[in-house]
Amino acid sequence: MEIKGKKIFITGGAGFVGSHTADKLLEMDCSVTVYDNLKTGQSDIFLKDAKTNKDFKMVEGDILDLDKLKSEMDGHDFVFHLSANADVRGGLDNTRIDLEQNTIGTWNVLEAMKINNVKGIAFSSTSAMYGEPDKFPTPENYNPTQTSLYGASKLAGEAMIQAFCEGFGIKSWIFRFVSLIGERYTHGVIFDFIKKLHSDPKELEILGDGEQKKSYLYIGDCVNAMVFAIQNADEKVNTFNLGNVEYMNVKDVANIIIEEMKLSDVKFKFTGGEKGWIGDAPFVQLAVDRIQSLGWKPEVSIEDGIRKTAQYLLQNKELLDRR
Numbered sequence: 467m468e469i470k471g472k473k474i475f476i477t478g479g480a481g482f483v484g485s486h487t488a489d490k491l492l493e494m495d496c497s498v499t500v501y502d503n504l505k506t507g508q509s510d511i512f513l514k515d516a517k518t519n520k521d522f523k524m525v526e527g528d529i530l531d532l533d534k535l536k537s538e539m540d541g542h543d544f545v546f547h548l549s550a551n552a553d554v555r556g557g558l559d560n561t562r563i564d565l566e567q568n569t570i571g572t573w574n575v576l577e578a579m580k581i582n583n584v585k586g587i588a589f590s591s592t593s594a595m596y597g598e599p600d601k602f603p604t605p606e607n608y609n610p611t612q613t614s615l616y617g618a619s620k621l622a623g624e625a626m627i628q629a630f631c632e633g634f635g636i637k638s639w640i641f642r643f644v645s646l647i648g649e650r651y652t653h654g655v656i657f658d659f660i661k662k663l664h665s666d667p668k669e670l671e672i673l674g675d676g677e678q679k680k681s682y683l684y685i686g687d688c689v690n691a692m693v694f695a696i697q698n699a700d701e702k703v704n705t706f707n708l709g710n711v712e713y714m715n716v717k718d719v720a721n722i723i724i725e726e727m728k729l730s731d732v733k734f735k736f737t738g739g740e741k742g743w744i745g746d747a748p749f750v751q752l753a754v755d756r757i758q759s760l761g762w763k764p765e766v767s768i769e770d771g772i773r774k775t776a777q778y779l780l781q782n783k784e785l786l787d788r789r
């Protein structure tokens with residue numbers, strides 16, 4: 467589907483992924499409405515440039531407010547649905563939050579699209595929906611068992627999207643991201659390690675045994691992949707893993723961060739076990755042949771992406787205090 471020059475509605479557009487998506491779409495001469503409740507979004511910093519563009523509009527609103535969502539979506543051609551409760555670990559403390567924010571929230575977005583006759587949606591799903599797979603790299607057609615409420619809520623969101631596509635002539639692009647890194651990153655292992663090292667530069671607590679292996683993807687590569695897939699794949703439902711085929715273990719991530727912070731003699735303290743928390747996957751490596759066969763490939767290596775992320779956070783220390 468061609469989205470160049472179109473009117474695009476981005477839920478969660480003040481967040482890490484959403485604000486980069488907004489910048490990219492503005493570069494493509496789209497007009498962009500960000501719809502965000504600013505729960506974790508940082509519109510003052512992340513949308514500073516976007517706000518100077520005449521084709522940009524920011525609406526403070528919640529996707530759970532269906533009336534407002536419907537009226538604000540009026541007149542748009544395409545939706546990037548990127549808002550979510552993106553805290554994977556919190557699901558066991560509050561078992562409603564993923565259901566409400568990620569599953570019912572996605573249903574609300576689809577209802578608003580139906581009413582407003584919007585015919586295309588991109589959705590941010592996750593590698594967490596694969597649970598703990600036994601096939602690596604894990605392909606899109608793997609039949610997963612859920613290990614987190616977050617993963618389950620995203621899989622339910624995907625299913626809801628598929629059903630709306632069938633029922634209402636909508637087309638969808640569902641993206642299952644590995645951990646994303648880069649400028650404006652505000653949650654995840656690099657964020658946690660830098661915070662911990664700021665409070666104690668001599669000892670770093672690492673959840674699990676430090677051997678967990680994860681794939682990461684640089685945010686610029688992620689946003690380019692989403693736009694590329696929307697413009698080059700045209701099924702009713704287009705589902706893509708987005709990641710690097712490479713991966714890195716958590717101890718190596720920690721060592722890169724320590725180097726970037728110019729620290730030495732940091733002692734690691736492992737909490738033990740092969741997982742960091744219940745629902746954590748000890749190994750994440752997604753098969754990316756499907757997106758690569760269209761002609762996309764990542765440009766930033768995992769190591770460079772981690773260095774860029776650490777440098778960004780060290781230069782924008784106020785973000786470390788905001789979350």
Ligand SMILES: NC(=O)c1ccc[n+]([C@@H]2O[C@H](COP(=O)([O-])OP(=O)(O)OC[C@H]3O[C@@H](n4cnc5c(N)ncnc54)[C@H](O)[C@@H]3O)[C@@H](O)[C@H]2O)c1
Nearest residue numbers: 478480481482483503504505506507528529549550590646
């Ligand atoms: N960052 C990653 O590594 C990663 C990996 C896999 C999937 N994802 C998914 O990508 C999407 C974006 O994640 P992110 O890293 O940018 O997170 P983020 O927290 O930076 O962004 C989420 C945005 O959604 C907004 N939001 C939350 N609840 C809302 C609501 N009810 N109504 C309106 N706005 C709301 C927040 O204020 C924030 O701006 C999420 O759907 C997340 O689940 C992210």
